[in-house]
Amino acid sequence: MAGTSAGIVAALTAAALGTVGFLAFRAQATVPANLTGRPGAGASAAAAAGKAPRDRRDPTALPSASGTGERVVYSVDDDRVWLVDGRERTLRGFPVRPGSVDPAPGTYWVSSRSNAVTGTDGVPIEHVVRFTTVNGVTIGFSAAVGDGGQAVPDPAVKTGGIRETRADGEAMWNFATIGVKVVVIR
Known part of the structure; x- marks a missing residue:
């Protein structure tokens, strides 16, 4: 029974660490580039930084956001x-x-x-x-x-x-x- 309890604890610990890792990854994906020192994750990072995405083909085009x-x-x-x-x-x-x-x-x-x-x-x-x-x-x-x-x-x-x-x-x-x-x- 002690071996079974240790296995359950190990499985729950692994699941908890996996969940925390996933949530940390998701949080990092939306951090603006100016806070991480690297490019953010597309439009969500641009919006979070207050910068509306631009049409790269036409810099004079109305920003989409x-x-x-x-x-x-x-x-x-x-x-x-x-x-x-x-x-x-x-x-x-x-x-x-x-x-x-x-x-x-x-x-x-x-x-x-x-x-x-x-x-x-x-x-x-x-x-x-x-x-x-x-x-x-x-x-x-x-x-x-x-x-x-x-x-x-x-x-x-x-x-x-x-x-x-x-x-x-x-x-x-x-x-x-x-x-x-x-x-x-x-």
């Missing part, structure tokens, strides 16, 4: 914006030049708009579409009047303006009315 419905999609890492209608069609995609303060990935809504004001960097801007505030800095899309706001911003000044060309700014203005969803991704 960027929400649903009518929305503005802003990629902080790619400095790019997409305007997406309610039927999941990209109406326009364009590069932008962000300010010195980035919004966190997440879902926001257009909260205010101004046709023409002066930006925190002192540049006259138009078609301002605001959607959040980070540490007292208002974040929003805008187009600079005049030189297009292409001057290098002063790093000592905290700015939240995400600058577009005037043509892209007009498209944003016409699309992103109060309450339109803004999805920020890495």
Whole structure:
């Protein structure tokens, strides 16, 4: 009987170790690459890291994990914006030049708009579409009047303006009315 008990204990121990090993493997498969120092496991790792998967054939294509419905999609890492209608069609995609303060990935809504004001960097801007505030800095899309706001911003000044060309700014203005969803991704 003692031999049988020892065999049962050994079998249960082996089963427990196998289960723990399997669970550890599954947990490791979803850890983002930036935490493990090596590439993660496909889309789950990209999503866990806040980075939406991209179409490798077309880097300007709308990221697949960027929400649903009518929305503005802003990629902080790619400095790019997409305007997406309610039927999941990209109406326009364009590069932008962000300010010195980035919004966190997440879902926001257009909260205010101004046709023409002066930006925190002192540049006259138009078609301002605001959607959040980070540490007292208002974040929003805008187009600079005049030189297009292409001057290098002063790093000592905290700015939240995400600058577009005037043509892209007009498209944003016409699309992103109060309450339109803004999805920020890495």
